[in-house]
Amino acid sequence: MTVGSRAVAPTRSDVARLAGVSPAVVSYVLNDGPRPVAAGTRERVEAAVRQLDYRPNAIASALRGGSTRSIGFLTPNQRNPFFAELAEAVERRFSARGYLVLTGNTNNDRNREEAYLRTVLDRRVDALVLSSGVSLARSAPPAMRGVPVVVLEELAEGSPFSGIGSDDRADAATAVEHLQHHGHELIGCISGPPWIAVEAARISGWRRQQASASAPAGEDLLVVAEQSEEGGNSAAALLLSEHGRPWAAHGRRPSALFVTSDAQATGAIYTCHELGLRVPQDVAVVSFGGTHPAAYTIPPLSTLRQDINFLATATVNHLSRKIADPSTSRVDLTLRGNLVIGRSCGCTL
Amino acid sequence: MTVGSRAVAPTRSDVARLAGVSPAVVSYVLNDGPRPVAAGTRERVEAAVRQLDYRPNAIASALRGGSTRSIGFLTPNQRNPFFAELAEAVERRFSARGYLVLTGNTNNDRNREEAYLRTVLDRRVDALVLSSGVSLARSAPPAMRGVPVVVLEELAEGSPFSGIGSDDRADAATAVEHLQHHGHELIGCISGPPWIAVEAARISGWRRQQASASAPAGEDLLVVAEQSEEGGNSAAALLLSEHGRPWAAHGRRPSALFVTSDAQATGAIYTCHELGLRVPQDVAVVSFGGTHPAAYTIPPLSTLRQDINFLATATVNHLSRKIADPSTSRVDLTLRGNLVIGRSCGCTL
DNA sequence: GTGAAAGCGCTAACAT
DNA sequence: ATGTTAGCGCTTTCAC
Numbered sequence: 001m002t003v004g005s006r007a008v009a010p011t012r013s014d015v016a017r018l019a020g021v022s023p024a025v026v027s028y029v030l031n032d033g034p035r036p037v038a039a040g041t042r043e044r045v046e047a048a049v050r051q052l053d054y055r056p057n058a059i060a061s062a063l064r065g066g067s068t069r070s071i072g073f074l075t076p077n078q079r080n081p082f083f084a085e086l087a088e089a090v091e092r093r094f095s096a097r098g099y100l101v102l103t104g105n106t107n108n109d110r111n112r113e114e115a116y117l118r119t120v121l122d123r124r125v126d127a128l129v130l131s132s133g134v135s136l137a138r139s140a141p142p143a144m145r146g147v148p149v150v151v152l153e154e155l156a157e158g159s160p161f162s163g164i165g166s167d168d169r170a171d172a173a174t175a176v177e178h179l180q181h182h183g184h185e186l187i188g189c190i191s192g193p194p195w196i197a198v199e200a201a202r203i204s205g206w207r208r209q210q211a212s213a214s215a216p217a218g219e220d221l222l223v224v225a226e227q228s229e230e231g232g233n234s235a236a237a238l239l240l241s242e243h244g245r246p247w248a249a250h251g252r253r254p255s256a257l258f259v260t261s262d263a264q265a266t267g268a269i270y271t272c273h274e275l276g277l278r279v280p281q282d283v284a285v286v287s288f289g290g291t292h293p294a295a296y297t298i299p300p301l302s303t304l305r306q307d308i309n310f311l312a313t314a315t316v317n318h319l320s321r322k323i324a325d326p327s328t329s330r331v332d333l334t335l336r337g338n339l340v341i342g343r344s345c346g347c348t349l
Numbered sequence: 350m351t352v353g354s355r356a357v358a359p360t361r362s363d364v365a366r367l368a369g370v371s372p373a374v375v376s377y378v379l380n381d382g383p384r385p386v387a388a389g390t391r392e393r394v395e396a397a398v399r400q401l402d403y404r405p406n407a408i409a410s411a412l413r414g415g416s417t418r419s420i421g422f423l424t425p426n427q428r429n430p431f432f433a434e435l436a437e438a439v440e441r442r443f444s445a446r447g448y449l450v451l452t453g454n455t456n457n458d459r460n461r462e463e464a465y466l467r468t469v470l471d472r473r474v475d476a477l478v479l480s481s482g483v484s485l486a487r488s489a490p491p492a493m494r495g496v497p498v499v500v501l502e503e504l505a506e507g508s509p510f511s512g513i514g515s516d517d518r519a520d521a522a523t524a525v526e527h528l529q530h531h532g533h534e535l536i537g538c539i540s541g542p543p544w545i546a547v548e549a550a551r552i553s554g555w556r557r558q559q560a561s562a563s564a565p566a567g568e569d570l571l572v573v574a575e576q577s578e579e580g581g582n583s584a585a586a587l588l589l590s591e592h593g594r595p596w597a598a599h600g601r602r603p604s605a606l607f608v609t610s611d612a613q614a615t616g617a618i619y620t621c622h623e624l625g626l627r628v629p630q631d632v633a634v635v636s637f638g639g640t641h642p643a644a645y646t647i648p649p650l651s652t653l654r655q656d657i658n659f660l661a662t663a664t665v666n667h668l669s670r671k672i673a674d675p676s677t678s679r680v681d682l683t684l685r686g687n688l689v690i691g692r693s694c695g696c697t698l
Numbered sequence: 699g700t701g702a703a704a705g706c707g708c709t710a711a712c713a714t
Numbered sequence: 715a716t717g718t719t720a721g722c723g724c725t726t727t728c729a730c
Contacts, residue, residue, distance in 0.1 A: 009492060011707060022717045027709060034710065038715060053491045058471040059417065060707035063408045063722050070451075070472075078440075079433050079641070088427050091454055100468055102419075103452045104444070105437055119449055122407040123419075142402045143358060229645040263642075270645040292428070293612075296578040296619040298647045360723060371701045376725060383726070387699060409723035412706050 010052040019048035030056060062124065070100045071319070072120030074132040076108045076196075080227055080263050081291040082306075086131060086152070089312035097320060099126070106132040108196055117141065127319040130161075148322035150315045153198050155332055162322075162330040164314050166306050168198045171337040172205025172258065175286045175304045178339055179256040182284060182346040185215045186247070188254035190235040190264050192227040202260040202288060220246050221254060225264065232264030236271035240283065255283065262289035266297050269344065273298075280346040290340055299343035306337045359401040368397035379405060411473065419449045420668070421469030423481040425457045425545075429576055429612050430640040431655075435480055435501070438661035446669060448475070455481040457545055466490065476668040479510075497671035499664045502547050504681055511671075511679040513663050515655050517547045520686040521554025521607065524635045524653045527688055528605040531633060531695040534564045535596070537603035539584040539613050541576040551609040551637060569595050570603060574613065581608060581616030589624060589632065604632065611638035615646050618693065622647075629695040639689055648692035655686045 016023040021041060028037045029045040037045070048054070062068040071094050075083045091101045102125060104116030113132055120128065121143040128144070131152040140160065148162070155163035179187050189206045192199040203222065210217035223239050225231035239246060240253055247253055259265035265287030269279050277283045279299055287294065290305025314333060322328040341347050365372040370390060377386045378394040386394075397403070411417040420443050424432045440450045451474060453465030462481055469477065470492040477493070480501040489509065497511070504512035528536050538555045541548040552571065559566035572588050574580035588595060589602055596602055608614035614636030618628050626632045628648055636643065639654025663682060671677040690696050 013707080023708085024710080024718080025716060028716090031709080036715070041715080055467065055471050055492055057412075057473065057707050058468075059408060059412045059473050060722090061709075063406075063412050063706090063724090064708045064710085066709095066722085068408065078427055078437050079430070081428070081430075084428050084433050088454055091427075091452065095453070095465075100451055100453075100472065102449055103440065104449075105440055116444075118404065119407075122404050123449065124406065124408050143404055229642050233645060266642065267645050270647060270649075273647050293578055293615065293642070296582060296616050298619060298622050300619075362723080372724085373702080373726080374700060377700090380725080385699070390699080406723055409706090410725075412708090412722090413724040413726085415706085415725095 009057070010054045012054075012056070014052055015045065015048045015054045018052060019044040021045060067126055067323075068124050069098055070102055070123065070125050072104070072117070072123075072125040072128045073101050074104045074106055074113060074116055074120075074128070074130050076132045077105055077227065078103070080261065081293050082261060082263070082289045082308075083131060085291055085308050086312065089308050090129060090315060093312055093316040097316070104132075108132060108193065114141075118143070121147065126323050129315055129319070146326070148319050148326070150319055152311060152315065154201065154334060156197075160330075162318055162332065164311055164318070164331065164333045165335070166198075166337055167334050168201035169205040169208070171304050171306075172202040172260070172288065173209040174205075174337075174339060175288060176206050176209040176258050178302070178345060179258065179284055179286055180209070180213050180215070182256070182280075184256035184284060185213070186221070186250055186252065186254045187215065187217075187256045187258055188221045188223070188239045188247075189217070189258045189260070190223050190225060190232055190239065190268060191260040192231075192264075193224055199260055206258050216250060220249060227261050228263050229267035229270070232259060232261075232267030233271050234267075235264065236268035237275075240271065240275060240277065253283075257283060257285045259285060259287040262287050262291045262294040262301060262303055265301050265303070265344075266293065269297050269299075269301070279344050281349065284346045285344040286339075287344075288337075290337065294340075295342070297342075297344070302342040302345035302347065303340050304337045305340045307335060310335065358406070359403045361403075361405070363401055364394065364397045364403050367401065368393045370394060416475055416672075417473050418447055419451055419472065419474050421453070421466070421472075421474040421477045422450050423453045423455055423462060423465055423469075423477070423479050425481045426454055426576065427452070429610065430642050431610060431612070431638045431657075432480060434640055434657050435661065438657050439478060439664060442661055442665040446665070453481075457481060457542065463490075467492070470496065475672050478664055478668070495675070497668050497675070499668055501660060501664065503550065503683060505546075509679070511667055511681065513660055513667070513680065513682045514684070515547075515686055516683050517550035518554040518557070520653050520655075521551040521609070521637065522558040523554075523686075523688060524637060525555050525558040525607050527651070527694060528607065528633055528635055529558070529562050529564070531605070531629075533605035533633060534562070535570070535599050535601065535603045536564065536566075536605045536607055537570045537572070537588045537596075538566070538607045538609070539572050539574060539581055539588065539617060540609040541580075541613075542573055548609055555607050565599060569598060576610050577612050578616035578619070581610075581613030582620050583616075584613065585617035585620035586624075589620065589626065602632075606632060606634045608634060608636040611636050611640045611643040611650060611652055614650050614652070614693075615642065618646050618648075618650070628693050630698065633695045634693040635688075636693075637686075639686065643689075644691070646691075646693070651691040651694035651696065652689050653686045654689045656684060659684065 153165040223235040225235035294301040502514040572584040574584035643650040
């Protein structure tokens, strides 16, 4: 439609006028219901739609119909391969079902998390996926009532939401145990900020597993860093350096590292190489994630793989079901990862 | 508000009723205009808003007010670090201005691109960022009329859109020239699919630069692969193998590789290592992108860095301006990247 | 300074 | 089988 020289999108009324029917019939044709339409009428409407290049206004439809066919997705940081793969997997599946994903990078900042949450709730998303786990599982704003939510981590006690996540503590322990089997006692840990629930759980798994072997797991063996290659690089430099010697109390350098993300482990391997330390001979490394790039570091990472596709499928299936039928009961799924053996742990020398 | 036992979000009318004012006044207060409100009235309204935890319905606001405060962002693949960094940079800036980004991964598939474009246009995004460059710069659907668009690549001749992109051909030539300076003649090329405009331009830059040095750049030295570590890995295996010997006509293995993405180069370096070829002594590598992970490969990549932050800032600034004032004229910005010297090209041995 | 009311484009109940 | 119409929740013009 054109008013003056300004192009304006055609509306349902324009289509109706052109087809010589009422606006309702246009809706019936486009939505294939709820009332039947005669074949001839349907064709006239379809012709008018094509002629005008008409597309229904999704905003108006959402206001009236109730559903926006959109999903809010909160993630810490799409630059981290783990979350990039997770986001992509979730997005692909929702997209196949006709949903659009509204993404927010929270950077694990509580304020940004809350701001995004407000923003997407204001836009009346049909469901929420929270993979950015700072605080939301605890303090749900009132606007969240009634919105299906999947939290992609282990649920806090008594959480009202659905949770689909890894058993981070147990998986971390498995990773550390593997290093122990290779004969390592002095196993350092590089992790993300411990106020992120999953990071805390992984650190705790490292501690517990070390304790169970009467091996050290004190603050001098733990370095917290940004969840990126850069972070892993500087953390490893700190932990392994001959200069600062944070490991001095133990008399020797850690012979192995448990790193809570593939991205950090990539940086840590780089550091080892820079320091002239061979992986795995001088420093063995096991990481957490199982992302694609982890298979192309030198040496390839041994990593505790999380099944991202399974997480995504379970998330999308549950939310689709819950959107269709709000009485669907919540789920609480805890997966176990599996150790993918690369060449960074010492299994193959 | 509660109807029966089902929680329903409070509306502006609820706030008005509680504050003892008309719905219009609530809008005046919340939007800080367009009419003034007495201080006392304002406070009563604000108290009512707080008490009800009222949040304006963004859908209704968009329908009435015209702006959805949302941006459509089409990207090939968020798993590729280059696009992940670009997406994050754009998203962060729009977010700071109060816009929400609707992301679509098109995987460089024309159908998916069109489907996403329709989806976001139906949702009346205020502007579009196209970093997924299959075909859209050519065939713009009518619904795109009037929507500010930035295409993140060089524009096609006569394109109606704004373009902010690299001079891919020239930058590729710069990268190849650098390898030539190191004495390489037989320089292979690993790229993404050539029906992606920027990939075609980079291949063309490689060809031109090789031709200008009377060096070979035939099909036997070019391997097209998926834009990922995996893709680079298999492409390099193909190109460098002693078995297939695609380079047989030249009598020897390529001594250098120009790789059109950091992700592929990461895979290619891995392949070299597996084949027992040293980088850069046996095979020198220069890639294209300048992403963060490129600094943590072993050896770190020499890469033609694109200024992602500049791209993002220019994009967001231009679109914000164009949204505020549609008469803003289109821009056509072509940047030059700069070669970041790592240790994969041979500058440092 | 405040209220009443039109209308954004659509869906669906109700009327014919 | 098709037409008419009431709203979804909001913004903004117009009247007081």
